[in-house]
Amino acid sequence: MSRPADTPIDAATEAERLLRICAACMYCDGYCAVFPAIAGKHGFPLAEIDHLAHLCHNCRGCWYACQYAPPHPFAVNLPRTLAAVRQESFARHVRPRWLAGAFARTGWIVAVVVGAVTLAALALVLIAVPPEILLGVHTSGGAFYRVVPWGIMTAAAGLSFAWAVVAVAAATVAFWRTIGPRAPLRIVLRALPAALADVVTLRNLGGGGHGCNDTGEKLSGERRASHHVLVAGFALTILSTVSAALLHHVTGAPAPYPVVSLPVLAGTLGGVLMLAGVAGLAAVETRADREPAAPAETRMNIGLLALLAATAASGLAVLGLRATAAMGLALTLHLGVVVGTFLVLPATKMLHAPFRAAALLRAAIDRLIAPPRRSGGE
Ligand code: SF4
Ligand code: SF4
Incomplete structure (x- = not known):
């Protein structure tokens, strides 16, 4: 052999x-x-x-x-x-299939698409928004929409988000068609709780309690901890966006919201946690032993971390600068980064999340159908 x-x-x-x-x-x-x-x-x-x-x-x-x-x-x-x-x-498995070539050049694609979308957003705002509005200090309700009208902001973010969700979902379905076992629905449903628990707790990254060889022979729990922090931060930013949308549509109160409000508190904490998680994972990636690593995966990891860091940092900049004359430019920058991120997301390591969840579901189903065989002694 x-x-x-x-x-x-x-x-x-x-x-x-x-x-x-x-x-x-x-x-x-x-x-x-x-x-x-x-x-x-x-x-x-x-x-x-x-x-x-x-x-x-x-x-x-x-x-x-x-x-x-x-x-x-x-x-x-x-x-x-x-x-x-x-x-x-x-x-x-990526969908649409023409994105397949993007994986080999993920660093370039991420940088070019996000950079181009952000520059285009800045150029449009500089052309279309009068300087006294763009560089003015706006603090009343609807201040953000004086710079970028609500319809344009929601259409750009909503359409790019919908593209990302549909493409990632289609890739996940294609992957499940490849790996999914022929199991009755009741077995799949019975396996779901165990698979979900594995996904949420990142149980495997704990190495059975001893940690993993994140960077070398020494065992550590760094990667698992940073992963948890990043996911918690990401979830809080989603909570911030959803709560802001509800406040806008249900109570009729447009952003920006007070410092002590769910959208601002969740957004700030979420952004800080995302940056902390990205920093932790980047530190692991930097120090990791290269021998057991695939260079292509390392590039994809760094590309996704850079995207998440740019999204979190630009979002925090909007929160920090919203009562200053820099708000208009910070908001435009953030919107460009978010839209660019959604556009490239289906061709990034983000696919890892649903693919890994699918593999864990398949493993949970296998455990129900045929309990694992162990070599002697156990
Ligand atoms: S196959 Fe993967 S998860 Fe399993 S011990 Fe090796 S590196 Fe770890
Ligand atoms: S089971 Fe472990 S020790 Fe044996 S060949 Fe595979 S990686 Fe090496």
Whole structure:
């Protein structure tokens, strides 16, 4: 099962070779959900490899434990190979299909699209809004809409958001068609709570309580903690947006809202937590051992973190500058970043969230249909 070192090979073919070695070895049984899922299997079709790649939560434990890692002729590097499969899998399932090429150039695409949309928004505002309005101090209700009219703001944000939701949902459906088991609906419904619990708690990133090899041989819980902080911040910004929309439409009170109000408090705390989570994940990414990492996945991680940081920082700038003459430009910048982010989102690592949830649901279904087989001793 060894491979000549200079043979060019695609990630799925390499994953098939490694998974067959692992299924025979099973030393890492108990490290994660991948190993129970491959126990007793001798062949791995592409759909199975897709599922296993997203079931791997990249803890890298099997890399540091593996007696067949390089320089052994088997050259087993399961984390790097499954990370590379994940990138191929995103490109195979992305919708619309013409976005597939974007994954190879995710850094450029993110920078060019978000930069172009933001510059276009700034140019439009500079052309269309009189300087005394754009650079004026507006503090009364509806102040934001004096710079960017409400209809234009909601149409730009709403349409780009709808595009992102539809494209990500279509990619997720395509992925589920690939990995979904033939199970009755009642089994799927029974599996849902366990899968949801895995998603919400990020249980796997805890490495069974000991942490993961986030940056090297030393175990840590950094990635899990930063992930939680980022998701909590993101959820608070959603709460801020929804509560502001409700206040606008139900009570008829347009933004900006007082400092002590749900939209402002949730938005501020959410933005700060998002930046803290991004900083934590970026620190892990920067210090991480490169050997078990796939360069394409690292680029996608950094691209998504940069997007989230730009969105959170520009949102906080609007909150901080809303009673000053800089509000108009800060608002335009934020709107451009948000719309650009929604436009590129379906071609970013954001797909990881629903794909990982789908893989965890499939694993929960498998546990109900056929409880995992363990190698001897457990
Ligand atoms: S990663 Fe290495 S040690 Fe672990 S199961 Fe696979 S071959 Fe065995
Ligand atoms: S990197 Fe971690 S999650 Fe992925 S296969 Fe290895 S032990 Fe499992």
